[in-house]
Amino acid sequence: MSDLENPQDLSQDHPKDPALTVHLNGSGGSIKGWVVVDSLVDGLAMGGTRMTTGVTEEEVAGLARDMTEKFTLAGLRIGGAKAGIVATAANSEGAGREQTFRTFGRTVKPLLHGGIHLGIDMGVTPADRAVFFDEAGYDPRYRLGAPDMPIDWRTYYEPLIDCTGHGVGVAALTALEAGGRTEPARVVIQGFGAVGRAVARFLEDRGHLVVGIADVQGTISADRLPVADLVAITDEFGRIDHSRLPQHVTVSREPDAWLDVDADLLVLAAQKYALNAENAHRLRARVVVEGANLASSAEAKEKVAASGAALVPGVIANIGGAGSAALAVTRKVPFELSHEARKQWVFDWVADRVRLNTRDLLDIAASRAGNPLPELLAARRQELFG
Known part of the structure; x- marks a missing residue:
C-alpha cells in the first residue's frame, strides 16, 4: 500500500491541500521561500527548485501539483514536490548566491534525507544544485531501503540536460x-x-x-x-x-x-x-x-x-x-x-x-x-x- 491512499483526489476537478508545506526562513543564514510536497508515493516525492524575484507560495504549490500529475501520467511511483526561493539583488550573484544555496541546503537537509528530492528549475543551475547538495551532505546514490545508485548523480544526470x-x-x-x-x-x-x-x-x-x-x-x-x-x-x-x-x-x-x-x-x-x-x-x-x-x-x-x-x-x-531524475531516484x-x-x-x-x-x-x-x-x-x- 502506497502513501498515496486515494489517487483520485489529485485530479484537477478534485483539488486538495498539499501533503506538506514548509516555509523557509534559513538556517545559519536568511532566505525566503517554500517547499511544497503535493503528494507522497511510497514515502517519496520530488521536484525542482525555482529562484525568481516574484515566486510565491501559491506558485510553488501549483508547480508541485503539476509534478504529481507529470509523474502520474508518466507511470512513475513518486509524488510531486517543488521548492521556491525569492531572488533579490543580494542573493543572486557571486558570494551572495553561493551563500543562498548553502543556507538553502542546510535548511532543507531533513527533507532531502527524508525522501524529498529537490532538483533544479527556473533560475537555478546545476552548479547551484551541487552547492546545496554538498551543504546538506546529500547524495542521491544512497537511500535507506533502496539499492545504491552505482554511478555519481552528475555523471548520470548532466548528460541528460536536453x-x-x-x-x-x-x-x-x-x-x-x-x-x-x-x-x-x-x-x-x-x-x-x-x-x-x-x-x-x-x-x-x-x-x-x-x-x-x-x-x-x-x-x-x-x-x-x-x-x-x-x-x-x-x-x-x-x-x-x-x-x-x-x-x-x-x-x-x-x-x-x-x-x-x-x-x-x-x-x-x-x-x-x-x-x-x-x-x-x-x-x-x-x-x-x-x-x-x-x-x-x-x-x-x-x-x-x-x-x-x-x-x-x-x-x-x-x-x-x-x-529522468525520477527514473534514477526510483x-x-x-x-x-x-x-x-x-x-x-x-x-x-x-x-x-x-x-x-x-x-x-x-x-x-x-x-x-x-x-x-x-x-x-x-x-x-x-x-x-x-
Whole structure:
C-alpha cells in the first residue's frame, strides 16, 4: 500500500491541500521561500527548485501539483514536490548566491534525507544544485531501503540536460502529425533557455523552420532563423546577445510580439502564464505545446480549445528532466548499460511516454468537448495505482 491512499483526489476537478508545506526562513543564514510536497508515493516525492524575484507560495504549490500529475501520467511511483526561493539583488550573484544555496541546503537537509528530492528549475543551475547538495551532505546514490545508485548523480544526470527539450519536441511532432500535417511547420519558440534551445535544435534537425524566438529582451523573427548561430550567442539563462544578431533578422520589443509571428506551432518555454486571458486572442498557431511549467492560464486554455487549436500541456510535454531524475531516484534506470546506451534508454523512455500521452490526450479532445486532461489522468491513475 502506497502513501498515496486515494489517487483520485489529485485530479484537477478534485483539488486538495498539499501533503506538506514548509516555509523557509534559513538556517545559519536568511532566505525566503517554500517547499511544497503535493503528494507522497511510497514515502517519496520530488521536484525542482525555482529562484525568481516574484515566486510565491501559491506558485510553488501549483508547480508541485503539476509534478504529481507529470509523474502520474508518466507511470512513475513518486509524488510531486517543488521548492521556491525569492531572488533579490543580494542573493543572486557571486558570494551572495553561493551563500543562498548553502543556507538553502542546510535548511532543507531533513527533507532531502527524508525522501524529498529537490532538483533544479527556473533560475537555478546545476552548479547551484551541487552547492546545496554538498551543504546538506546529500547524495542521491544512497537511500535507506533502496539499492545504491552505482554511478555519481552528475555523471548520470548532466548528460541528460536536453532531455526535457527532446520530450517537448516529440510532443510537438506528435501533435503536428495528429493534425495531418506532413510539410515543414513554421515554429515560434517563446523562451530560449535550455529547453527552448533544445527544442529549436530538435525541430530544425527534423526539417521544420524556426521563424521566431523570444527572450526577455524581445522577439526575433525571420523566414528562417539560424538556430546554431543564435545558440552560440545565448547565455545559460536564455538571454541572446542582441548586439551580435544576424543582419537579416527583425527584432520587436513589443510585449508578447511572439504571438504576432505567422506560425503553425508555438512552443511556450519560459515564464508562468505566458499565454493568458488577455493575449490568447492573438494566437495564430494551430498547435501550442507547453515546454514550461504553468505556461498557460486556465482561461487561455479554454480560449485555445474554443478556437479549434490543439494544446499539449506541460504535464505531458515537459516531463524529460523530471522523468529522468525520477527514473534514477526510483531506481528504474538500467544502470548496467554503457554511458551512451543508458542515455539513449532514458531519451527513448521519455519519448515513448510523451508520444503516448499526447496521442491519447488529442484523441479524447477530438471525441468530446471540454478539458481532456482529467479523463487521461484518471486512466493513468488507474493503471498506476489500481
